[in-house]
Amino acid sequence: MPVDPINFQSINITIMRTTVIDMKSLLFNPKVAERLTFGISLACLFLFIISAYAKIEGHDKFILGLSKVQFIGSYALWVSWAVPVSEIAISILLIHPLTQRYGLLGFTGLMMVFTLYILGMLLWAEKLPCHCNLIIEKLSFSQHLIFNVAFIALALLALRLMKIKKIIIFKLL
Amino acid sequence: MTIKMTNIKKVVLSLLVVGIAVSTQAFKNAKPVNGQFATGIFYNISGIENNNPQNYVFSETGDCLDLPAAACSATWNYTLPLTNGHPNGSKVSTSDEVGTYDGN
Numbered sequence: 258m259p260v261d262p263i264n265f266q267s268i269n270i271t272i273m274r275t276t277v278i279d280m281k282s283l284l285f286n287p288k289v290a291e292r293l294t295f296g297i298s299l300a301c302l303f304l305f306i307i308s309a310y311a312k313i314e315g316h317d318k319f320i321l322g323l324s325k326v327q328f329i330g331s332y333a334l335w336v337s338w339a340v341p342v343s344e345i346a347i348s349i350l351l352i353h354p355l356t357q358r359y360g361l362l363g364f365t366g367l368m369m370v371f372t373l374y375i376l377g378m379l380l381w382a383e384k385l386p387c388h389c390n391l392i393i394e395k396l397s398f399s400q401h402l403i404f405n406v407a408f409i410a411l412a413l414l415a416l417r418l419m420k421i422k423k424i425i426i427f428k429l430l
Numbered sequence: 431m432t433i434k435m436t437n438i439k440k441v442v443l444s445l446l447v448v449g450i451a452v453s454t455q456a457f458k459n460a461k462p463v464n465g466q467f468a469t470g471i472f473y474n475i476s477g478i479e480n481n482n483p484q485n486y487v488f489s490e491t492g493d494c495l496d497l498p499a500a501a502c503s504a505t506w507n508y509t510l511p512l513t514n515g516h517p518n519g520s521k522v523s524t525s526d527e528v529g530t531y532d533g534n
Contacts, residue, residue: 295440299447306451321491352444354437
């Protein structure tokens with residue numbers, strides 16, 4: 258029996274709608290949202306801890322790299338301590354679920370500062386010093402920029418999911 | 431009670447991640463004892479890619495500037511003590527990192 262083309266189309270639309278609704282309901286599921294938020298938070302924590310550790314352990318090299326950067330050069334000593342200390346402070350906030358939101362906000366803010374710094378270096382610096390460390394030491398400045406933007410997007414997603422979770426719990430109550 | 435337990439679990443897992451992160455970095459930067467080979471980054475003082483250890487030196491404060499593009503650094507096997515900072519093992523990297531060695 259031939260299939261009515263109009264009906265066939267409506268079946269397709271129904272399937273598509275169901276898929277979209279399923280995806281939405283998956284993200285709006287408090288348990289999934291919570292796990293996703295926690296996973297992102299752990300990734301941010303890991304990144305900041307290895308970053309802070311490497312900056313403190315190789316402090317001489319880090320300060321040397323900073324001193325070669327235009328605009329920052331004269332504040333190199335101050336910046337060389339402020340960056341790892343901020344990373345550790347944000348990591349501490351990320352550890353406890355009660356302060357996780359502030360940690361994610363701090364992470365997003367600091368990553369935005371780093372991203373603006375990289376962007377500024379790409380646009381105005383005459384020579385690009387590569388004093389980055391960790392897993393990203395092999396990346397070029399452009400790839401580093403993409404890496405940072407991806408992490409900012411993840412942190413923003415986690416913050417959004419936290420908000421959604423709060424609304425759902427409020428509605429359930 | 432359940433919320434408290436979940437929070438404790440999350441804190442423990444987070445601390446575990448902190449431990450893994452620290453140990454990853456600690457092992458990455460571990461220096462070898464005498465007679466044991468390890469890998470490390472050595473800077474190319476000739477600017478041309480080659481396999482001669484005399485053209486590569488270790489520098490605690492060395493850096494690679496992105497420009498001008500040349501052969502800047504490579505990973506070598508080494509064992510302590512080093513003679514004049516040159517690697518005393520085989521070259522690990524298949525190609526040198528591009529940049530210019532800045533030893534200042």
